[in-house]
Amino acid sequence: MSLSSPIPMTILLVEDDEVDVMNVKRAFKKNNISNQLVVASNGIEALALLRSDSLDYPKPKIVLLDLNMPKMGGIEFLKEIRQDPSLSTLSVFVMTTSNEDSDKIDAFNLNVAGYILKPLSMDRFIAAVSTLNSYWTLCEYPQ
Structure with a gap:
């Protein structure tokens, strides 16, 4: 019997x-994170990707x-996925420059993981991504 990882x-x-996309990719590399990283440049593009049935990789x-x-901001995207039964269980981590309490409240009211x-x-960015990697490596997700 062989165990496959x-x-x-x-x-x-x-x-x-x-620049932020490159920083995330660099932080993944520095932390030896092997997870496939797929990039969308706004909420509309991200929703289309998440709702696609023709992906070449497992759904995020x-x-x-x-x-x-632009086009669709993060809070609007969060509202959309939380209303969609097929996307509502996604673990979402907000990574932003916004230190506004209203953004934090809106995000947590939409069940962000962090x-x-x-x-x-x-x-500090590499350290933050390392902590995220520890979190999602420890968590068990349904298939």
């Missing part, structure tokens, strides 16, 4: 800033979400 979970990054179960984006302020230094 589970396929690493796909993670969706919803982020419109190319974890979303890293920026709040300030609200992380984007650190200014790369070292």
Whole structure:
């Protein structure tokens, strides 16, 4: 009998800033995170991706979400997925520069798993991503 290790979970990054996308990719690499990272540049693109039946990878179960984006912002995206029975169980971590209490309240009222302020230094960002990796590695998700 052979034991096969589970396929690493796909993670969706919803982020419109190319520099922030590169920083997340760099932090994944520095932390040896092997999860596939799929990028959408706004909420509309992310919803289309999540609702697609023709993906070349397992559907994401974890979303890293920026709040300030064009077309459809993060809070609007959260409202949409929480109303969709096929997407409502996604684990969403907000990663944003917004330190506004109203954004934090809105996000937590929409059941985010965490609200992380984007650190200014790369070292702090790498540490934050390492903590996230520890979290989703420890958690068990239904198939």
